Amino acid sequence: MTAEEVANDGNSIPMEGEDITPKKDGGVLKLVKKEGTGTELPMTGDKVFVHYVGTLLDGTQFDSSRDRGEKFSFELGKGQVIKAWDIGVATMRIGEICQLFCKPEYAYGAAGSPPKIPPNSTLIFQVELFEFHGEDITDEEDGGIVRRIITKGEGYTKPNEGASVDVHLEGQYEGRVFDDRDLKFEVGDGENLDLPPGVEKALQAMEQGEESLFTIKPKYGFGNTGYAKFNIPPGATLQYKIKLTAFEKAKESWEMNTCEKLEQSTIVKEKGTQYFKDGKYKQAAVQYKRIVSWLEHESSLQGEDEEKAKALRLAAHLNLSMCYLKLHDPNPALENCDKALELSANNEKALFRRGEALFVMKEFERAKDDFQRVIQLYPSNKAAKSQVVLCQKHIKEQHEKDKRLYANMFQKFAERDAKKEAEQAKKEPDSAMEIEENGAQEQTAA
């Protein structure tokens, strides 16, 4: 389609360019204004950085990243931007400047985008591509696992930990394929199947049917020890090509009625307990969490069912707190104890485990309070007694430390206090020794 073919009522920008829509319906026309320098095109899922200026047909500028002074970035091909952009930017090279001419069907359609874009608007963008790179899928965003999508998957859900997955994977190191397998397993079990942690992280970022190439740094690969079985040396950066053929979606809570939720919860609880006994705390936690998510907001229960749900939730929170303690993750352990105590105010296990969590968090005062509550309510609990002693020891140590710290912080006040204490000491000769010591200590620290 060229400028002559399209009715062009008095606008300042001629409609011209190459039709780049897959349907060839003329919905997105591209005109290269300046050739790019790069050789590679961005891939689906890549994070791309652009500057752009958008105008309406009558020449009104409605948006400009240049005016805002910051580049706009998005993940390509994931429907984050209007269709014309996902199609258009995918054809660009680094350094390229092009004009995209976008029909409403590929932009904001009949609804427009209030307040700036009226309904049924054709939009014209001038886009410059600056850079793109594979998507970093680590939580820390440390570039440890980078994904390039070969084939995009479908849907909005991804496998969670504990989900059962069907995959084909191919591991490469320096051009040598060291692993090529079809596998069916539960996410979290990878270690037993010679998979590095990065592969399991990668899986949890994938959609059904997706095929991607992951570059995995040693930290998420086989680390500084390497892996003899595959002949991988220490500190190796790996490449895995993974295709997620299928995964079992857990039935979502809203597809179940109350009865089903209670039934499923009982089943899942058994499953969790089995994992726990096998020492698979992460997987166990996944199961217990499902109970919480199913029953937490179930307000319509009555009578026997209500009791049953309450008991299940209590058990789930108690077991979760145990799992997290085993995993040395005191924050969620604490949260779960709190939840359990909401359900059962004086629960022995909940109090004890909260004490343990607080202990790990070095909150010894509060830990001690919990253990003492346990002793008060359940005098036969010997473990709590020894915990209290342990807490007291730590509190004392911490106290000494704090004193030195505060002495530094409030130099002036400490000095003044020292003077006061010195004066008092004169009045109270009995306790003079002790106070003198304190005063002296503070002054030296200051």
Place this chain on the structure above:
Amino acid sequence: MALEQFSDVVQRCQAVQDEKFSPADFDLFQTAGKTCIEQGDSAQVLSIIVDERNKDIVRCMGWNLLEPIVKVLLSKEDRNLPHCHAILTHLLQTCSPKELLVGLLEQVEEADSDTIPEAIILLLKPLQTVLLKLGVRKASSVGMALSTLLAQVAQLPVPLSKEQEEDDVFGLCRCCTELLLFIRPFVEEVKENLNNNRGFSRNDELRGEILKFCMKSLSEPLLEVQLKDPDALEKSPLRDFASEILVILSSIGESLPDLLCHSVLRKREVPGFMEEEVRYPKESLASLAHLLFVKHIAMERFPAVLSPVFLLQCNMEYIELLLSRTEESRVQKGLELYEKTLVRVEDGSLPVDLLDLKTFFSVPQNLVKVMTLCPVQNLRTKGLSVFQLSIDKFNTEAKYKFFRCMLRTSEHAGVEGYIIKNIKTQIDSALRPGYGNEWFLGKHLLPLLHQVLCLPQGPETDLLHNLDRIMESLNLLRYLLIRDKEWQNETGVWSELYRMEENFLKPLRTGLNMSKAHYEAELKSAKENKRSSGTEAKAPTCTVTVGNESLPNMTPEMQLQVLQSALYTFDLMESVLARIEEIAEARGRV
């Protein structure tokens, strides 16, 4: 007396070397000074503290006089105002900024709700001066000041009407305006740092404090405030405050789209990931979303290339949060945000996969609560219209799945009735030539119909309680039998009619007969009671409570009316049922 004491202690202290004043001197300086100022001797106090010989004394102890001075300044006691102003100015020049900061913040905290605006407006400028004196190491002090100030401002009542905002009786508007002036130099400093460093370091502490302030302001007071549109109120200090907060956010390197998409783009739920939640509280982000999409504030800074479905996904997080609350202001904002975000989406375009997202399940659940339980009439009505809007945006398959899930989970006859009505609309549209689809005809439709056309507790089902649902079900079945001819059977209803008769029509018939008999008997005995008790009939026969509040007692007349109207309802149900049976019986004879 106090004046003598004051000049005594100052004189005594003149002799002290190296600022080693005793605690007793501190105490006396403070109490005597305070009394002097309270008694109106501020002119004398001024002359003492400006005395060059007393410089060291004032530097060390002067900040103790802030309290009485601020009291005088706030009371606007004419005679002493100029002296106290002069003392304050002198203290600000002389004393250590750290101690002044503590003293000034104490005064901000002391203010009670009547004096908050005056105190804040009086103290902001001195606070700013003191903070700027702290130089590069002021970040945490600025943070402390901002959080103290905001905590006080948040206590002020929020203006509701346009007039209230114009009058600003409680001073919220003035405080907000002043706060913006207060924060300006600090924002400028952060901007300069950003420009010098080309790109920002997340560790710029001052930047962090300003971010915290903006986030806090978004939730309190801004989430409480219903901003007026420019055509309703041309000059609105609160709207200016809101837009300035968003401008500050983007100028300190927090891009608005990144903030909005924050929770969707974060890879996945990180359990116990406290820091992010503290840095970017979801409630503040919800307020941001509302300002952008409902009030169109700072929209010129928001990119116009994001897709409507993606924006919906982002905003669903905030809609979920707002609708889960019970405060009217939150619920209303949630509904507005949902509406405005949905309107951007094309009808019938949302794919079924979206329903896998947690928010697309919890938002309708919350919406049902609003529609059925919210005490405010217009929010319930609005809730219903937004609920319908959300249904309209789903594509056919998504509608199908949505209806099935809602029927399973809503547990409210009214909502179920509403869903059934929607099912009828969908079937009607699918039966039009050229609009046929696989979800609301034939194979897929039947399980949905069976879900609708049944009585959950058989003949014992409470017909009155389930009235809405049953009536809509009957209407649907009648419609199907009339609209879809038996020889065409596009919906499949004719081949499954025997099951519907078994599961729905027969138990309903039995239930109707039982209920009618029961209510007729009740009516009869009520009438007899009334007749026999004669004049005492005015005595209440039963009490009704709603939400622990007793309604006016039910008189025998009212009881009769209730029973009678129940019987009318059964008649209505029966007539539709009879019509259906009639059509069904005629089957095969055509």
